Amino acid sequence: GQQVMQIPQYQHVQEGEDFTTYCNSSTTLSNIQWYKQRPGGHPVFLIQLVKSGEVKKQKRLTFQFGEAKKNSSLHITATQTTDVGTYFCAGPKGGGSNYKLTFGKGTLLTVNP
Amino acid sequence: GAVVSQHPSRVICKSGTSVKIECRSLDFQATTMFWYRQFPKQSLMLMATSNEGSKATYEQGVEKDKFLINHASLTLSTLTVTSAHPEDSSFYICSARRRDRGVNIQYFGAGTRLSVL
Numbered sequence: 107g108q109q110v111m112q113i114p115q116y117q118h119v120q121e122g123e124d125f126t127t128y129c130n131s132s133t134t135l136s137n138i139q140w141y142k143q144r145p146g147g148h149p150v151f152l153i154q155l156v157k158s159g160e161v162k163k164q165k166r167l168t169f170q171f172g173e174a175k176k177n178s179s180l181h182i183t184a185t186q187t188t189d190v191g192t193y194f195c196a197g198p199k200g201g202g203s204n205y206k207l208t209f210g211k212g213t214l215l216t217v218n219p
Numbered sequence: 220g221a222v223v224s225q226h227p228s229r230v231i232c233k234s235g236t237s238v239k240i241e242c243r244s245l246d247f248q249a250t251t252m253f254w255y256r257q258f259p260k261q262s263l264m265l266m267a268t269s270n271e272g273s274k275a276t277y278e279q280g281v282e283k284d285k286f287l288i289n290h291a292s293l294t295l296s297t298l299t300v301t302s303a304h305p306e307d308s309s310f311y312i313c314s315a316r317r318r319d320r321g322v323n324i325q326y327f328g329a330g331t332r333l334s335v336l
Contacts, residue, residue: 148312
C-alpha cells in the first residue's frame with residue numbers, strides 16, 4: 107500500500123539555525139499537504155502543494171514539491187522557539203471523493219533558546 | 220472559523236465498558252469527518268471515514284464492531300469504543316473536512332485521551 111515516509115524523526119536545533127524535513131511517497135501524489143502539531147495540541151493545516159516543482163513560502167517557511175511529485179520538503183529559516191512542534195506531511199490516500207490522507211510519521215522539531 | 224470540538228478530552232474507564240467520543244464542527248457543515256488514532260510520538264493512523272447519512276468506511280485492520288461510528292448530522296460524528304480493553308488506550312482524534320478556496324483541508328479536534336484500566 108501507499109507509504110509516506112518522513113525524515114528525520116527528530117531534530118533539535120539552536121534558535122536561529124535552519125531546519126529541514128523531508129517527505130517521500132512510494133507513489134506519485136496529486137498533491138501534498140503539510141500540518142503542524144504543537145506539543146499537546148492538534149494538527150493544524152499549513153499548506154497544500156499541487157504542481158510539479160512547486161515552491162511556496164510562508165514567512166520563514168519554504169515548501170517544495172518535487173518534480174516527480176513523489177517528494178516534498180519543508181525548510182524553516184532562522185528557527186524560533188515558536189516553531190517547536192511536529193511537522194507532518196500528508197498525501198491523498200487512495201482514490202474516491204472522501205479526500206482521505208496518509209500522514210507521514212512526522213518530524214519533531216525542538217528549539218533551544 | 221473552522222473550529223472542531225471534540226469531547227471529552229480525557230476519559231478513564233474500566234475494562235469492558237463502552238466509551239463515546241463526540242466530534243462537532245462548530246461553524247461549518249462537514250459531510251466527511253475522519254477518526255484517527257495517535258500513539259505517543261507517532262503519526263496519525265486513520266481508522267475510519269465518517270460520512271453523513273451513510274455508513275462509515277473503515278481502514279483495513281480496524282474492527283467496525285469495536286469502533287462504532289455514527290454521523291447523524293452535518294455537524295456531528297461520534298465514535299463509540301465498545302467493550303474497551305487496556306489495549307484500546309490511546310489518543311483518538313477526529314477531523315472534519317472543509318473545502319477552503321479549492322483546497323480540501325482537515326480541521327482537527329483537540330483529541331481524546333482514553334485510558335482503560
